Amino acid sequence: MKFISLKGIASLLAVFFILAGCSNYGLEVEKIDPDFYILPGEGGNSGVLIGDSVILIIDTKMKQGAERFHRWVMDRAEGKRIVVVNTHIHKDHTGGNHYYENAEIVAGDYGSQFWLQNNAREDMPNRWLVDTMHLDVGGEIVTIQNIGQSHTFDDVVVYLRNRKTIFTGDLVLNGYHPYLEESVGANVDDYITAMNHLMQDYDIATVVPGHGKTGDQDLITTFRQYFLDMKSASEDIDLTDAMRKKYKSYRSLPVNKAGFDQTLSYIRSNASLRN
Numbered sequence: 001m002k003f004i005s006l007k008g009i010a011s012l013l014a015v016f017f018i019l020a021g022c023s024n025y026g027l028e029v030e031k032i033d034p035d036f037y038i039l040p041g042e043g044g045n046s047g048v049l050i051g052d053s054v055i056l057i058i059d060t061k062m063k064q065g066a067e068r069f070h071r072w073v074m075d076r077a078e079g080k081r082i083v084v085v086n087t088h089i090h091k092d093h094t095g096g097n098h099y100y101e102n103a104e105i106v107a108g109d110y111g112s113q114f115w116l117q118n119n120a121r122e123d124m125p126n127r128w129l130v131d132t133m134h135l136d137v138g139g140e141i142v143t144i145q146n147i148g149q150s151h152t153f154d155d156v157v158v159y160l161r162n163r164k165t166i167f168t169g170d171l172v173l174n175g176y177h178p179y180l181e182e183s184v185g186a187n188v189d190d191y192i193t194a195m196n197h198l199m200q201d202y203d204i205a206t207v208v209p210g211h212g213k214t215g216d217q218d219l220i221t222t223f224r225q226y227f228l229d230m231k232s233a234s235e236d237i238d239l240t241d242a243m244r245k246k247y248k249s250y251r252s253l254p255v256n257k258a259g260f261d262q263t264l265s266y267i268r269s270n271a272s273l274r275n
Helices: 006-023 063-077 112-118 188-201 218-235 237-246 260-269
Strands: 030-033 036-039 046-050 054-058 081-085 104-108 127-129 132-137 140-148 155-160 165-169 206-209
Touching (some): 046 063, 054 063, 054 132, 104 155, 140 188, 188 218, 218 237, 237 260
Parallel strands (some): 054 081, 081 104, 104 127, 165 206
Antiparallel strands (some): 030 036, 036 046, 132 140, 155 165
């Protein structure tokens, strides 16, 4: 009987872990169940739901992360129909759309002209969602809803009914300041209204924010309070220091200069966002 030396075992383990790492192409992958995955970062947080005949992709990341994400998806697609949903127009959530050449790519009702003013032609969706659509993915009923203006003019949420899980895009962030861009429709009052809608109309156990760690419905409550606090601070300068301390742990998103001062300035400079 031949025995493998400790050195040989170590070498085999090293090869195993290298190969295991390659299977995810360097991406962080959270396997929720055999058919449902959350892939954080590399742009926005993404989701993948695999059914018998269709695979649903929520947000396609950006740059090298988008390419590696596409490879990861293709390893599991097995010739299935692919449906991609963009939660909103920003490139960190849409930058991999062009990799899915034969897919149905769904986004809010921006229209071609607006899209081309704010994003790349190669990543343009082929279906503009005005209201709501439903999709059966392996017995999971998925609701894809255009909730209208909040982070942008046409934000979309994706809700997995059986799993009670909602992907919010940048309508909800966990531990990050929002990027508020007037040209694409950011409106603080509408943010608050949209979050009220989510809490009232969906039975939510898990929230996948646009950026930051996954959590429960408290993520929505907390981010809603952020905007209420910042609105109050914009109207009462004495509250500014208190709010700066309260949100000192919040980070700026990697792809822009969003931050505490930017949020406060945005609210103060946009009369339409005030009560």
